[in-house]
Amino acid sequence: MELYFLGTGAGMPARHRNVTSIVLNLLPERGTIWLFDCGEGTQHQILRSPVKLSKSEKMFITHLHGDHLFGLPGLLSSRSYQGGDTPFVIYGPKGLKAFVDTSLGLSQVHLDYELVVHEIEEDGVVFEDANFRVEAASLEHRIECFGYRIIEKDLPGKLQLDKLRELGVTAGPLYGRLKQGHTVLLEDGRELKGDQFVGPSIKGRIVTILGDTKPCSNSSLLAADADVLVHEATFGAERADLADAYDHSTTEQAALTAKEAGVKTLIMTHISSRYQGEGAEQLVQEARAHHADSWLAEDFWSYTVPRK
Template sequence: MSMRVTFLGTSGAIPTTQRAPSAVLVNREGERLLFDCGEGTQRQMMRYGTGFDISHIFVTHLHGDHILGLPGLVQSLDFNDRTDALAIHVPPRSREDIRDLVHAGGHQPGFPVRIHEVSPGSVAYAGDDFEVRTVQTDHRTRSMGFALVEDDRPGRFDREHAEELGVPVGPKFGRLHEGESVELDDGRVVHPEQVVGDSRPGRRLVYTGDTRPVDAVEDAAADANLLIHDATFADDEDARARQTGHSTAREAGRLAARAGVDRLALTHVSSRYAADWKRLEREAREVFDGDCFVASDGQTIDIPVPE
């Protein structure tokens, strides 16, 4: 079961020659989900070969560096004869603004574009075996993050014990693993709990967008496989981080440590660190001893199914 994360844009509000505005694409089992859509996102998708067959876009807030790529992307999808509907999930009271942006210049997409307002603390999208949940964040405007949370997986099937109980090799193994009791030829009934272990958690990915470090993100990121957190500033700009509704790399690291995440990706890097972005990584690593890195445009991360 594949899950690949591609960082399309990792800059702060001002892009640089190396970093485009915010955008992250998640390809889960062939379903492409786009989180934020800064200016030039469509070109980044071409450059890094993610494919354009996205089904859902999740917008954290309406600042330009997170949404100005929407009209160009929608028009390019239209030019490529898209017919499938596209869902855009946005914060409360922002539907009309996003609608106007999608229709910039009077463009009328030839495919359905459905804009859904979702509140923090709800489910934005329910897939077949996962959900994208909204998470309350703290920025200078209506904002929210997102948590992609897979359903729990069945526990391990104890084939040896099943055979000892007399279950014949074949379809009854599968039925037991799926939670169904089976009757044997001699009339005995074997129940799933006799041969299947405890359920195992699925994967969890959290993307904050722009935010101060907040309890809701920490709760959503508990034991997450990957946390993508605002790390706009280094320690020397702590006051500015508070003033502008962003986080420092150290603050992101502390939150990741408390949440017990496996990997921390620092993003939304201020242009002032264009030549010294490793500083952010060093400061976060002083308080978080897991896998920690400053994300770069074009970087891909595979999240394996946990053992």
């Protein structure tokens, strides 16, 4: 599980930061990638990255401001040309389907895959299968905006091979049944219970990705005990007045949310173009004064989410 940042800027593209788009690389876990937001130029950023659009499975849109959305029609079209023929699902606020249908319809785009648009009507679970659950909750921004909590479900513990070998049980179909917790009967009459040969379950990871927001209670709820929190930090601490006026957050506010929620690692993104060089380093120091494990994302930067 890896986060890869295609765009980390705020408002409009800049030379050193494109607008928002994040990839959650789940190739080892499910053979696919998920995308979060799709600002203008996202498909161009993908061309400069190791990301394979044909491996994309889902897109989660936080809100319908252009710097999070305007790259979507081009990306959907390019996915067909780049070998994407599996179903693709987009999640986001009300109005997303009208935007997609209108832009693709007027430009007469033909897709070689099934496209599903799921508009979020209320806070709660928006996706769940045997391995992952994704929860969405509304944030405080100028328009309807969501944050997402991605929960990897716990994995079964490792089969304790040494114990089985000591009992003379060799590799074979019995190993699989024991790992699943079943009770098996050996040819010599011995009975082995699976739960006695499987180690403790492996704790799943939690990644929280928020859209644009000022500090609010749902940010903390979504981020509770997360391994990684991706939080906007459009402004430095000295511009708290601007952050409040435009429903954004400062570095300090992002760090305090991470601290209060018990987050392990904070990654700040959606950075105003006014912060470059020493100014960007100052943002990191402001956050680390409240939450030590804080980082400032840059375009084409990645972070591997460790297991606890």
